[in-house]
Amino acid sequence: QLQLQESGPGLVKPSETLSLTCIVSGGSITRSSYYWGWIRQPPGKGLEWIGSIYYSESPHYNPSLKSRVTISEHTSENQISLKLSSVTAADTAVYYCARHNGDYRVEYFDCWGQGTLVTVSS
Amino acid sequence: DIQMTQSPSTLSASVGDRVTITCRASQSISTWLAWYQQKPGKAPKLLIYKASSLESGAPSRFSGSGSGTEFTLTINGLQPDDFATYFCQHYNSFLWTFGQGTKVEIK
Numbered sequence: 001q002l003q004l005q006e007s008g009p010g011l012v013k014p015s016e017t018l019s020l021t022c023i024v025s026g027g028s029i030t031r032s033s034y035y036w037g038w039i040r041q042p043p044g045k046g047l048e049w050i051g052s053i054y055y056s057e058s059p060h061y062n063p064s065l066k067s068r069v070t071i072s073e074h075t076s077e078n079q080i081s082l083k084l085s086s087v088t089a090a091d092t093a094v095y096y097c098a099r100h101n102g103d104y105r106v107e108y109f110d111c112w113g114q115g116t117l118v119t120v121s122s
Numbered sequence: 123d124i125q126m127t128q129s130p131s132t133l134s135a136s137v138g139d140r141v142t143i144t145c146r147a148s149q150s151i152s153t154w155l156a157w158y159q160q161k162p163g164k165a166p167k168l169l170i171y172k173a174s175s176l177e178s179g180a181p182s183r184f185s186g187s188g189s190g191t192e193f194t195l196t197i198n199g200l201q202p203d204d205f206a207t208y209f210c211q212h213y214n215s216f217l218w219t220f221g222q223g224t225k226v227e228i229k
Binding site for chain 2: 037046047048049052060062063096098101102103106107108109110112113114115
């Protein structure tokens with residue numbers, strides 16, 4: 001059974017870089033044909049797609065975050081990572097990793113991690 | 123960019139009611155639409171994909187319809203477990219956009 005688990009610091013200082021890891025178990029990020037994505041949700045607000053990656057391809061990023069985001073795959077650990085630089089209080093959110101699925105492998109998110117709250121504060 | 127607008131933002135209903143939530147796209151998106159249910163403190167859960175296909179394991183009282191610019195999520199016979207927030211989501215050319223959400227509350 002596929003499971004995703006986000007991990008990383010729960011508190012980040014303004015102007016620093018937020019770094020999170022998504023540990024994928026029950027399936028391989030390289031041997032499967034899935035894209036993997038990051039989505040965030042500020043407290044009490046809606047969902048915002050951050051970016052997505054497929055093994056050996058260039059990642060796709062939300063244009064509004066593109067200048068600050070890096071998503072990478074770590075195949076030996078079966079993990080996906082997210083880095084968001086120059087954070088401000090507006091980046092405070094629950095961050096989710098999720099698996100894409102669909103007829104073209106990308107259209108929707110069918111498996112989500114439990115999410116991790118990251119607070120940006122000094 | 124394609125904008126997704128959900129309505130209403132909040133909906134009060136009773137157990138047993140038939141509930142309809144609407145999601146409108148700013149331009150035609152064919153049937154590239156999914157619906158999710160989210161409960162407080164939990165991750166979203168996929169209910170419907172490709173506008174009307176029921177995700178495996180999702181209760182059959184949930185149904186989706188629509189194409190082009192207008193889509194609906196219907197809950198036939200609202201159950202206590204269904205009080206939650208629902209989001210629509212669109213995909214187009216490696217961009218994914220969510221609606222702002224509809225909270226279904228107990229009347």
